[in-house]
Amino acid sequence: MGVDGIGARVARKEDRRFLTGKGRYTDDMSVPGMKYAVFVRSPHAHATITGIDSTAAKAMPGVIDVLDGKQLLADGIGNLICGWMIHSKDGSPMKMGAWRPLADRTVRYVGDAVAIVVADSVAEARDAAEAVVVDYDLLPVVTDPVQALAEGQPQLHPEAPNNLIFDWELGDAGAVDRALGAAAHVTELKIYNNRLSPNPMEPRATLGIYDAGDDHYTCYTTSQNPHLARLVMSAFYNVAPENKLRVIAPDVGGGFGSKIYIYPEEIVCLWASKRTGVPVKWTSDRTEAFLTDAHGRDHVSTVKMAFDAGNRITALKVDTIANLGAYMSLFSSCVPTYLYATLLSGQYDIPAIHANVRTVYTNTAPVDAYRGAGRPEATYLLERTMETAARELGISPAELRRSNFIRSFPHQTPVIMNYDAGDYEASLNAAMTAADWNGFAARKAEAERRGMKRGIGMSCYIEACGLAPSAAVGSLGAGVGLWESAEVRVNMVGTIEVMTGSHSHGQGHETTFAQLVADRFGVPIDSVNIVHGDTDKVQMGMGTYGSRSGAVGMSAIVKALDKIEVKAKRIAAHLMEADENDIVFEDGSLKVAGTDKAVPWSQLALSAYTAHNLPPGMEPGLKEGAFYDPANFTFPAGCYICEVEVDPETGRTKIVQFVAADDFGNVINPMIVEGQVHGGVAQGIGQALLEGVYYDDSGQLLTASYMDYAMPRADDLPSFKVSTSNTPCPNNPLGIKGCGEAGAIGSPPALINAITDAIGNNALTMPATPEKVWAAAQAAN
Amino acid sequence: MAKITMTVNGRQVSGVCDDRTLLVHFIRENLGLTGTHVGCDTSQCGACVIHMDGQSVKSCSILAAQAAGSSITTIEGLAQNGELHPVQAAFKAHHGLQCGFCTPGMVMTAVDMIRRHGSDLDEATVRAELEGNICRCTGYHNIVKAILAAVHETGGVRQAAE
Numbered sequence: 001m002g003v004d005g006i007g008a009r010v011a012r013k014e015d016r017r018f019l020t021g022k023g024r025y026t027d028d029m030s031v032p033g034m035k036y037a038v039f040v041r042s043p044h045a046h047a048t049i050t051g052i053d054s055t056a057a058k059a060m061p062g063v064i065d066v067l068d069g070k071q072l073l074a075d076g077i078g079n080l081i082c083g084w085m086i087h088s089k090d091g092s093p094m095k096m097g098a099w100r101p102l103a104d105r106t107v108r109y110v111g112d113a114v115a116i117v118v119a120d121s122v123a124e125a126r127d128a129a130e131a132v133v134v135d136y137d138l139l140p141v142v143t144d145p146v147q148a149l150a151e152g153q154p155q156l157h158p159e160a161p162n163n164l165i166f167d168w169e170l171g172d173a174g175a176v177d178r179a180l181g182a183a184a185h186v187t188e189l190k191i192y193n194n195r196l197s198p199n200p201m202e203p204r205a206t207l208g209i210y211d212a213g214d215d216h217y218t219c220y221t222t223s224q225n226p227h228l229a230r231l232v233m234s235a236f237y238n239v240a241p242e243n244k245l246r247v248i249a250p251d252v253g254g255g256f257g258s259k260i261y262i263y264p265e266e267i268v269c270l271w272a273s274k275r276t277g278v279p280v281k282w283t284s285d286r287t288e289a290f291l292t293d294a295h296g297r298d299h300v301s302t303v304k305m306a307f308d309a310g311n312r313i314t315a316l317k318v319d320t321i322a323n324l325g326a327y328m329s330l331f332s333s334c335v336p337t338y339l340y341a342t343l344l345s346g347q348y349d350i351p352a353i354h355a356n357v358r359t360v361y362t363n364t365a366p367v368d369a370y371r372g373a374g375r376p377e378a379t380y381l382l383e384r385t386m387e388t389a390a391r392e393l394g395i396s397p398a399e400l401r402r403s404n405f406i407r408s409f410p411h412q413t414p415v416i417m418n419y420d421a422g423d424y425e426a427s428l429n430a431a432m433t434a435a436d437w438n439g440f441a442a443r444k445a446e447a448e449r450r451g452m453k454r455g456i457g458m459s460c461y462i463e464a465c466g467l468a469p470s471a472a473v474g475s476l477g478a479g480v481g482l483w484e485s486a487e488v489r490v491n492m493v494g495t496i497e498v499m500t501g502s503h504s505h506g507q508g509h510e511t512t513f514a515q516l517v518a519d520r521f522g523v524p525i526d527s528v529n530i531v532h533g534d535t536d537k538v539q540m541g542m543g544t545y546g547s548r549s550g551a552v553g554m555s556a557i558v559k560a561l562d563k564i565e566v567k568a569k570r571i572a573a574h575l576m577e578a579d580e581n582d583i584v585f586e587d588g589s590l591k592v593a594g595t596d597k598a599v600p601w602s603q604l605a606l607s608a609y610t611a612h613n614l615p616p617g618m619e620p621g622l623k624e625g626a627f628y629d630p631a632n633f634t635f636p637a638g639c640y641i642c643e644v645e646v647d648p649e650t651g652r653t654k655i656v657q658f659v660a661a662d663d664f665g666n667v668i669n670p671m672i673v674e675g676q677v678h679g680g681v682a683q684g685i686g687q688a689l690l691e692g693v694y695y696d697d698s699g700q701l702l703t704a705s706y707m708d709y710a711m712p713r714a715d716d717l718p719s720f721k722v723s724t725s726n727t728p729c730p731n732n733p734l735g736i737k738g739c740g741e742a743g744a745i746g747s748p749p750a751l752i753n754a755i756t757d758a759i760g761n762n763a764l765t766m767p768a769t770p771e772k773v774w775a776a777a778q779a780a781n
Numbered sequence: 782m783a784k785i786t787m788t789v790n791g792r793q794v795s796g797v798c799d800d801r802t803l804l805v806h807f808i809r810e811n812l813g814l815t816g817t818h819v820g821c822d823t824s825q826c827g828a829c830v831i832h833m834d835g836q837s838v839k840s841c842s843i844l845a846a847q848a849a850g851s852s853i854t855t856i857e858g859l860a861q862n863g864e865l866h867p868v869q870a871a872f873k874a875h876h877g878l879q880c881g882f883c884t885p886g887m888v889m890t891a892v893d894m895i896r897r898h899g900s901d902l903d904e905a906t907v908r909a910e911l912e913g914n915i916c917r918c919t920g921y922h923n924i925v926k927a928i929l930a931a932v933h934e935t936g937g938v939r940q941a942a943e
Contacts, residue, residue: 011873018881019869019888021816021856028815123799201820201828201917202882253818253882254917286821506880506918675876675923682920706825706915714911714921719904743920 005519006734009671013525014510017251024250026205026220027283034207035064037269037282038125040115040132041291042107045143045363045699046154047136049105052115057131062124065276066132067268068115069104077101077271078237080264082328083479086166086337089356094166097157097361099327101237101264107136108156108326109363110699111291113264118276122283141363141699145323146300148360156326156361163361165324166333170341170415171354176306179315179352183306187389193377194766195298195323195693196686197709198370200505202253203284204293208269212277216244221266223249223533224259224503225543228480230535232262232330239270249533252505256683257369258293259505260545261330290704295693296370298323299336299377305385311393313404315352316344318381322359322367329368333359338416338476339374339464339546345413346382347424347460347637348404353414363699369545371683371744375463380766383459383749388762397753398432401460417464419635422663424460426725431458431639431661434721440643453646453760453777454656457753461746462637465547465738468630483629484548485540486556488517488564490622492609494602495527498560501541502553503533507740508672509549515668516554516734520561522588523601539625547738550668551634551729558733559626567622571608572599574615634729634737638662640681642750646758651774653689653755660722660746665729665737673739677722680743686712687744688751692767710767783846789814790858798845804838805829807845808855816856816885820915827914830886830893831855837893839913856885859892868892868931877927879918890914891928902932 004010017023054066080099087093103112115132119125140154147153148163156163180186207220217240223229226247233239233247252259269280284292299322306315322336341355372379390397402425411419432438440456447454467473470481487499496517502509514528531537544553565585572590573580576597583590589598599607604622607613611620641659646652660677667673690710694702703709728735748766755773756762761780764772783802786795789812796811808814808831817840820828829840832854859866865873868891878884894910895902907925916924 012876014881015873015878016865018878018884019856019865019872020860021814021885023816023881023884025815025818025882027819028809030813121799123801199917200880200882201826201915202818202880203820251881254880256917283819286823286826508879671876675879675919678920678922679879679918680920682922683917705823706821707823711825711915711917712920713915714925715905715908717908717921719922719925720920 004515004525006515006668008515008669010511010515010525010669012508012511013514014508025202025253026207026222026250029207029220031209031279034279034281035118035120036122036125037272037280038117038122038129039113039265040117040129040134042103042110042112042114044107044136044138045110045141046139047107048139049103049107049114049134050137051135053133054115057117057128060124060128060131062120063128064118064278066115066117066128067272067275069100069102072102072268072271073104075271076238077267080327081236082333083330084334085477086168086333088166089169094333095157095160096328097159101267109365110701111288111365113268116268116272118272118280143362143364143695143697143699145298145321145360145362148362149321149358156363160361165328165359165361167358168337169354169356172352172414173354175352176315176317176354180304180306180317183314184309185307185393187305187385187392189303189385189388191301191303191381191384192765193297193299193380194687196296196370196691197290197693198256198258198293198296199711200254200256200258203286203289204259204263204265205283206266206269207279207281208266208273209279210270210273217270218246218248219266219270220248220250222252222259223247224252224255224505224545226503226533226535227501227541228543229262229266233267237267239267247535249503255505256371257296257373257545261294261368286706287704290709291701292365294329294366294368295325296367297377298367301381303381303385305389307389311395311400311403313348313350316350318344318355320355320357322357323362323364324359325362325364325366327366329366332366332368335369335374340378342416343375343378343462343464344382344415345417347406347462349406350414364695371680372741373546375741376745376748379459379461379745380749383461384752387457387753391762397458398428402428418632420632420730421727422635422637423725423727424637427637427639427661427663428460430723430725431641431659434661434723435641435643435657435659447645453648453758455646455754455758456641456643457750457757458639458641459746459750459753460639461742462635463741463745464633464635466551466630466634467546467548468552468633470629480542481629482542483627484542484552484556485625485627486560487539487625488557488560488623490564490605492606494523494605496523497529497531498557499531499538500553500557501538501543502549503544507544507549508669512668512672513554513557516557517561521601522585547740550736551732551738552628552630554734554736555630555732556626556628559628560624563624563626564622568604570615570618572604575599575607575613630732632731634665634731636662636664636737636739636742638742638746640746640750642754644754644758646755646773646777648777651770651777653768653773655685655718658718658720660720660743662724662739662742663726664724664739665726666735667724667726674722676739677743678720680741681720681747682712682717683744684747685717685751688748688766688768690716690767785845785849787848787850788852790854800846802845803841804843804845804848805840808840814855814857818882818885820882825915827886827890828883830889832889832893837890856889859888866892868895871927871931875923875927875930877919877924883914883916887914887916887924891931894928895932900932902929904929
């Protein structure tokens, strides 16, 4: 390992621009003639539009134009789509209702876009938006997913009777029922997974530029996957063919899933730019973000877990209702199905599993993947159940888990997944040691003397990252392939540019990916640049989500580097009149092994481009591209332990320690990986303790600002104890599993298990606010 | 409309804006200093923190006109002669930033915090002082670490006081 190579804690190359105010986010972009957009949004959760009058608005100062859904429809702009087909267990396809980028007839949630105002300034556009008169006939509203399925409820889409999108199952129901019938013990639980708002700190924004000279569109946007955005806008929304549409996602201020999707605003701003003849920029305010960014989670489940007399799990039965909101967002269908039910085996050897999932429409914002996406829901359900079972069975939660761990690999679960590698006991032991598990009783006794209730809880999670292979996800309904692409361009002087289809919005790719290249060729990390986020610069890409950039994105770079290495060695061998099998990289040169013959890297690069003396028949240049399609998912896993003190007088929970012991496979930059865990754990603690999206019965969002939605602040959180005990992933060239979502997946059950342990009452839902904890503690007394 | 003159990062600047223009929009739109960010509508997130006459201020919470005649430092004015301020350097050394969006406000708040508390800063105080700055990426772990390091390991106290 060099100082900048694989495994080194290299400080980030991208930090300087962020620290000095030189970051380039979408809202920072300005182009000549640019105007500003504000959207007119529905104030009602369900209504028929009977008329839109923008006459007064158009006459207001600074207003360029006001455009609505009828014009959008007339111009042939298509519906927003969900790109993953799920079939119900009766074989029928999911019921996708129409989602217009600007609603022309019906609005289905508060915040549904109705019209766009373009003006000289944001303030003028906002004034005019308030002057657009929209007549609504109100319709009845349903926001609760269980209620929405009942007979006689308000109907959101004619395509979906009883608001049911699909009724899907996975696993062997008969085997599960037989095991439940024969069980020595059955643990039953009802599980709520609270609805969350992702809240990247940079609100969504887009700048649409239509160039009439070339009939060409440019879209700056806050996207995690600009190529996918281009594909969808081109193939489904009829904005422009791909060769006439450039999508640029410059610096993006966090995503957490919410910036995967293609929303109405980027489509409408591009269209409006052509209609008005001016570049159109829109930046979400925070209330709009709460209203319209895709939410996460929102499951209601019942679970039954069967045990034999030896406390071995014999079956798991899960029934889940998942709220998908008013419309099917881009990947909404795969989150509560293939990203959820397939993970219900957890770290345990469970012979039979059956999951039934019904997804429903409600008059709420669309719900889609949020950090973890399905896997936090599976983990929370499973790990709350394990902890509950341990209490019911009267054995240690660690021992119950230990005695049910999967111990040989590969392991085929009953729910599709084939785990390739892992050592769950190593993580459990590491976490218990770091948390001083054995000293807990003494700490609890000491806390009791101070009048505090102390509790400890654990969670053993598994997740699946890097969705793959493309053929497999295609057979499960995915509308795209889930490979990644890379291009490595060695410049004439030996500096290197890597064009990657992954997208960094905080993950530090500009550093980690450069470490990989520096390590491979022995060149300084500062001579390597990582280029991403621009469809004109990067050949193709699928973007960053599902913790895929290391395992899939970097593997594509490795493939391209392999090709570079082969060609470079051939050139070096030719120049030094040696056998190419004898050429080695050493100290920034290509050397003939065992001799003092060497060609510096920079000279090799120049030779490739001067082409004065290349092997016969070789093309000039040193630039290679590659696509990488993984052979399998990767399976990060770990054990998290949380210790809390609850004040019985106030119900306030204080996290006194939080331990994370993860298995991420090989690690390129431990500093960045630890940062990912910190952030993920903080979001998981936010879910468990603080955060919740709430609508009232009329569909008004009650949590639409940071004064109402409790984001984790610095003084809500402790410093974290993190460590890794890694088993390399056997299925990709770097042995990487992925680390982006683990923290958010593993932490909520650990925290709730700790609080319920402290207060002696297992009936507690997230978020565990002081009011709820106080009431649960009182009920236990 | 208001014509406003102020000193920003050591240079006198003027601009014309709506009376209702917030200082943060004046800084971003009129002056083109886009390092100061807007992350919320309710003065909670702190992405817009700047220094006004030596004190940290959320630039979304005052009008540009109210800042007329004042001396403003934004994130762009913190590094001197190409050298990162010790607080900026500590954020880099300790991975105190990920997406970078909250970072300018975090750094400006940290500099002010260190100016006021000096070497008395401990973890609990740093966490309490960060109440008005929200970060979604880091879980604050490395931000707290960076601020404490800037206080105790580098010249952060000295430079913040200058």
